[in-house]
Structures are given as C-alpha cells and as structure tokens.
Amino acid sequence: MARVLVLFAHPAFERSRVHRALVPAARSVPGVTFRDLYELYPDYDVDPPSEQAALEAHDAVVFQHPFYWYSVPPLLKQWQDLVLEHGWAYGHSGTALRGKSVMHAISAGGGEDAYAAAGYNRYALPDLLRPLEATVRLCGMEWRAPFIVYGTHRLPAAGLAEEAERYRAQLEALATGSTTPLGVEA
Numbered sequence: 001m002a003r004v005l006v007l008f009a010h011p012a013f014e015r016s017r018v019h020r021a022l023v024p025a026a027r028s029v030p031g032v033t034f035r036d037l038y039e040l041y042p043d044y045d046v047d048p049p050s051e052q053a054a055l056e057a058h059d060a061v062v063f064q065h066p067f068y069w070y071s072v073p074p075l076l077k078q079w080q081d082l083v084l085e086h087g088w089a090y091g092h093s094g095t096a097l098r099g100k101s102v103m104h105a106i107s108a109g110g111g112e113d114a115y116a117a118a119g120y121n122r123y124a125l126p127d128l129l130r131p132l133e134a135t136v137r138l139c140g141m142e143w144r145a146p147f148i149v150y151g152t153h154r155l156p157a158a159g160l161a162e163e164a165e166r167y168r169a170q171l172e173a174l175a176t177g178s179t180t181p182l183g184v185e186a
C-alpha cells in the first residue's frame with residue numbers, strides 16, 4: 001500500500017459545497033493522511049520542516065484545492081515557495097521527493113466544454129496545469145492525471161455525491177498502486 005498524503009487548501013471552506021463533499025471521502029480512505037493547510041497556517045507561516053517531514057513519510061501526494069484564476073489558492077503557492085527548497089526538493093543533492101507520485105484534485109466553476117480551444121477558457125484544464133506539472137517533474141516526482149470536478153456552480157446534490165465517490169475510488173487506486181503515471185506505459 002502506498003502512503004498517500006492529501007494536502008488540502010481552500011481559503012473559504014466555510015462556504016464550500018464541493019470540497020465539503022470531497023473532504024469526508026478523502027478522510028475515509030485507509031492509508032490516507034489528511035492535512036488542512038489553511039487550518040494549520042491561517043497566517044501563511046508555513047513550516048518547511050514539518051511539511052518536508054510529512055512529504056518524506058509518504059509515497060504519493062494529492063493537492064486538493066479549488067481552481068483560482070487558473071491556478072492554486074495563494075497558501076498553496078506559498079507552500080511551494082517555502083517547502084520545495086533547493087538542495088532538498090531539487091538541485092544536485094535535492095533528491096528527497098524522487099519517485100513519489102503527485103495528483104491534483106481540483107474543482108472548477110467552469111464546465112468541461114468551457115475548457116477547450118473553442119470554449120471561453122480557451123484551453124483544456126490539464127494544459128493550464130503545465131507549471132504545476134513542470135514543478136513536479138523538476139523535483140523528480142511522477143505526474144498523475146488530475147482529478148477534476150467541472151461546472152461546480154451547477155452541480156446538484158446527487159452530482160456532488162457521485163463526485164465524492166469518484167474521488168474516494170481515485171484515492172484508493174493511488175493507495176493500492178493501481179494507477180500509472182502519465183507518460184509511462186501501463
């Protein structure tokens with residue numbers, strides 16, 4: 001079993017519908033450690049040693065967050081800037097993260113049809129994640145296909161429950177090693 005670390009970042013969880021449904025699903029999967037970054041660091045004072053220790057103790061990392069301006073919420077950017085240190089995460093002697101898997105679990109207000117060349121967002125959502133993918137690969141980690149919930153504003157309660165179940169199954173597959181990294185033949 002892979003040890004899976006879910007790093008959750010939602011700046012307004014009290015108003016959330018989607019992650020409100022996804023969080024219990026994540027917490028229910030055996031072998032998953034759940035860390036709520038906004039709860040741990042309400043003042044953005046991310047502690048690199050604790051975060052690095054958590055990463056070292058796991059085989060796979062899931063960044064769970066809403067899509068904000070085609071990117072991550074600000075605390076997650078702060079986390080990247082402080083935790084992914086040269087000489088630890090990357091660089092000549094920076095090998096701590098090598099071989100770990102990374103998956104983003106994202107909710108997006110826009111529908112899947114909007115995330116296309118002819119849609120109003122112009123690009124597919126996975127293409128907009130390239131800077132995150134490049135970061136993961138620079139650190140020697142394996143990029144997994146993202147888990148995406150589209151069209152959050154129009155998602156009915158039944159749809160939320162279905163997405164939570166799909167997320168639970170995806171995390172279980174990550175924990176049992178039954179998914180393969182993108183770019184690697186199955």
Ligand SMILES: Cc1cc2nc3c(=O)[nH]c(=O)nc-3n(C[C@H](O)[C@H](O)[C@H](O)COP(=O)(O)O)c2cc1C
Nearest residue numbers: 016017018019066067068069070107108109110152
């Ligand atoms: C500051 C801000 C920026 C946002 N940017 C985007 C965006 O770039 N693309 C998109 O599809 N939705 C965007 N949204 C919508 C959120 O992604 C959406 O409300 C959220 O994923 C719903 O999840 P929740 O119910 O857990 O809050 C944005 C929302 C906010 C508040």
